[in-house]
Amino acid sequence: MDQNMPMLFSTRSLLRQILQSNILFLFFLAVCCTPPEDPVKCSSPNNTNCTITNSYGAFPDRSICRAGSAAYPATEEELIAVIANATRNGLKMKAATRFSHSIPKLACPGGKEGLLISTKLLNRVLNIDVKAMTMTVESGVTLRELISEAATAGLALSYAPYWWGLTVGGLLGTGAHGSTLWDKGSSVHDYVVGLTIVSPGGAEDGFVKVRRLNDGDQELNAAKVSLGVLGVISQVWIN
């Protein structure tokens, strides 16, 4: 009996080791993260017959938001052309982002014919002025990219919501904030010193209006926290 004990112990410890390594393996599998799916999905070619959801995959009223089509402008010029064309055709439109973290149905254009204008490809950092401590970015840049690009240039943000898979346009649209008392406080829009917003226009404007608003412009505050109802912000100048 005694002779069998070491064998019993070694079998047990072997089993324990196998169990532990499996649990460790499962743990690493469980924490391995991937970005959420694109919230905009189109079932027909040319990005038509689309739906949009939020990052949870369901809006609070459980309804599905349908849109006639989706556009993915990659430059400000393309965005201007998309909005002019949609306005000429009388389409409802709404800005949508790569992540759609807002829980309510903010990004739904309403009506099956509506147009989703995604900022997924409008995602470049355009300029970093280290001396002035400012950055100019396109509105689809994520908070993660903003922090990372700032850090590469030796800068840091003194404000941020804790969740970094958000876009600059979405952060502004919802007035997102963190919790610091440092500097001007924790709302991201309080650090925006200029932006460009593209809105529908009349026939005399070619069906599109481009407003470049700077600090001191009365319209800047309204354009910053607008829930996407005043147009699509293309570029943001942030301090």
Ligand SMILES: Cc1cc2nc3c(=O)[nH]c(=O)nc-3n(C[C@H](O)[C@H](O)[C@H](O)COP(=O)(O)OP(=O)(O)OC[C@H]3O[C@@H](n4cnc5c(N)ncnc54)[C@H](O)[C@@H]3O)c2cc1C
């Ligand atoms: C897990 C989690 C944690 C969160 N934590 C915080 C937090 O700590 N602090 C906080 O304040 N909030 C928090 N939120 C809310 C979150 O900040 C907002 O939902 C977020 O700002 C949305 O960003 P988004 O890029 O996903 O935009 P979306 O949800 O896609 O869009 C938000 C609104 O902005 C509009 N919009 C987007 N881009 C543009 C553009 N380029 N031009 C004009 N309008 C545009 C859209 O039309 C829509 O109306 C959290 C949300 C989640 C899911």
